[in-house]
Amino acid sequence: MRIRTPPLFRRYHIAVFVIVLLLSGLILMSLRVKQRQGIGFADAFLLEIASPFQKVTTAVTQGLRGVFSHYFFLVDTAKENDLLKKKIAQLQEANHQMQEMAIANERYRRLLQFREEGVGPMITAEVIGRDPSSWFRSVTINKGEMEGVNRGMAVISPDGVIGQVLKTSLHYATVLLITDYNSALDALVQRTRSKTIVEGKEENRCQLKYLLRTEDVVVGDRVITSGLGGKFPKGLWVGEIQIVEKKGHGVFQHAELIPSVDFTKLEEVLVIKESTLPAWPSAPVREEKDKRARKTPGEVPKKK
Amino acid sequence: MKKALFLIFSGLFLMSLQATFLSYPPIQRVRPDLTLVLVLYLGFSLPLFSGGILAFLMGFLMDLFSGNVLGLYTLTRPLTFLIAQLFRNRFYWQGISFQFLFVALTSLLEGLLLLLLLITLTPSPLKNLYPSVLTHLLPQALCTGLVTLPLFSFLRKGMEFLREEEERTGIRLRG
Numbered sequence: 001m002r003i004r005t006p007p008l009f010r011r012y013h014i015a016v017f018v019i020v021l022l023l024s025g026l027i028l029m030s031l032r033v034k035q036r037q038g039i040g041f042a043d044a045f046l047l048e049i050a051s052p053f054q055k056v057t058t059a060v061t062q063g064l065r066g067v068f069s070h071y072f073f074l075v076d077t078a079k080e081n082d083l084l085k086k087k088i089a090q091l092q093e094a095n096h097q098m099q100e101m102a103i104a105n106e107r108y109r110r111l112l113q114f115r116e117e118g119v120g121p122m123i124t125a126e127v128i129g130r131d132p133s134s135w136f137r138s139v140t141i142n143k144g145e146m147e148g149v150n151r152g153m154a155v156i157s158p159d160g161v162i163g164q165v166l167k168t169s170l171h172y173a174t175v176l177l178i179t180d181y182n183s184a185l186d187a188l189v190q191r192t193r194s195k196t197i198v199e200g201k202e203e204n205r206c207q208l209k210y211l212l213r214t215e216d217v218v219v220g221d222r223v224i225t226s227g228l229g230g231k232f233p234k235g236l237w238v239g240e241i242q243i244v245e246k247k248g249h250g251v252f253q254h255a256e257l258i259p260s261v262d263f264t265k266l267e268e269v270l271v272i273k274e275s276t277l278p279a280w281p282s283a284p285v286r287e288e289k290d291k292r293a294r295k296t297p298g299e300v301p302k303k304k
Numbered sequence: 305m306k307k308a309l310f311l312i313f314s315g316l317f318l319m320s321l322q323a324t325f326l327s328y329p330p331i332q333r334v335r336p337d338l339t340l341v342l343v344l345y346l347g348f349s350l351p352l353f354s355g356g357i358l359a360f361l362m363g364f365l366m367d368l369f370s371g372n373v374l375g376l377y378t379l380t381r382p383l384t385f386l387i388a389q390l391f392r393n394r395f396y397w398q399g400i401s402f403q404f405l406f407v408a409l410t411s412l413l414e415g416l417l418l419l420l421l422l423i424t425l426t427p428s429p430l431k432n433l434y435p436s437v438l439t440h441l442l443p444q445a446l447c448t449g450l451v452t453l454p455l456f457s458f459l460r461k462g463m464e465f466l467r468e469e470e471e472r473t474g475i476r477l478r479g
Binding site for chain 2: 128129130131132133134135136137138140166167174176177180181182
């Protein structure tokens with residue numbers, strides 16, 4: 001069954017629709033203006049119907065944006081990540097280099113200060129190798145006869161005595177460390193002024209020979225060079241006494257010391273050129289100077 | 305000539321490795337004696353004359369770079385070479401177990417010989433060195449035995465390569 005529309009409406013249906021629409025609008029507008037608020041029921045209803053759609057749409061949009069931003073645009077992120085990683089690596093490398101430079105600088109500063117405190121000419125050399133055998137203790141340095149290094153010369157560092165030059169070539173030399181069993185060094189116990197001979201014992205240990213039993217030597221006493229050999233200046237730090245034993249009978253007591261120099265970390269050394277040298281500033285005096293210099297790192301130590 | 309040069313450079317390289325990379329703690333205590341392995345290889349693979357000269361040279365170099373004033377390695381290295389020469393026709397020296405055992409044992413014997421020589425030749429008694437037999441010598445001998453296999457393999461491959469090259473050059477010259 002078909003509902004027949006009136007012929008007048010059929011003719012003017014567009015105009016009618018426009019008028020009704022405009023009137024509805026006007027009425028609603030007039031109502032809102034009058035109440036200064038929305039129409040409660042209609043608004044709530046429309047809101048209730050429209051919201052789920054909006055919710056879904058937003059979720060999908062957000063999902064798509066997420067997909068694009070996290071996956072489709074990941075190429076750029078990956079590139080950026082690589083770039084940042086490279087930058088971090090470069091910065092880390094630069095940081096390491098700067099740290100290494102700072103450490104080297106500190107070493108050189110101490111070496112320079114030590115040289116300037118000394119009285120004789122010295123040759124600075126770098127350690128380029130260690131003893132290839134397990135029985136002996138020596139290091140190879142990168143200075144030889146051409147630079148004035150000769151056999152028997154004393155080798156020291158800011159931390160103390162290292163050893164003596166054993167063999168030389170034109171540009172290299174082998175230094176026998178004080179820890180080698182072949183090494184012997186005339187020394188003094190700083191506090192008691194007891195005379196002794198420091199002989200190599202083990203990997204990083206020496207023993208004190210001919211130390212009289214009557215001498216009051218205790219653990220922690222410092223041992224310095226006596227200057228009697230003519231190669232090492234007097235007052236250079238050799239090490240610290242670690243063991244003192246007065247076993248059984250005899251004229252001498254047994255004592256061992258730990259060298260002041262850590263031979264496993266030896267990098268630069270000083271070769272003393274003069275064979276007869278006056279006394280070196282005592283170890284405590286040097287330490288005090290060193291402390292002062294460390295407190296004021298900007299200052300350049302003055303040459304005497 | 306090329307083979308000799310290869311062995312000399314290998315010796316220098318191994319000694320440098322021993323004096324630098326392997327000389328830092330904690331490896332230093334148990335570092336393998338790489339040059340000894342080379343000397344033993346010379347003993348197994350080279351004729352007496354040329355091998356002996358090279359072994360002597362290796363011993364001399366060891367003495368030169370070490371704090372050894374007596375020149376003990378110049379004696380012990382050719383001796384070790386001769387022992388290897390003596391055994392090379394009696395055993396299958398290319399076997400892994402033989403290589404390990406022989407090198408470890410030779411390293412131990414050489415260490416004991418060095419100790420004996422040091423005690424004999426040094427005026428004052430060297431009691432300090434006795435504990436080294438246990439703390440250094442034994443672990444070092446074992447480590448030296450362990451590195452034998454890769455080192456022998458490297459040296460053998462190098463020598464084979466040079467031999468092949470020599471043969472190729474010979475064929476080309478004859479052709």
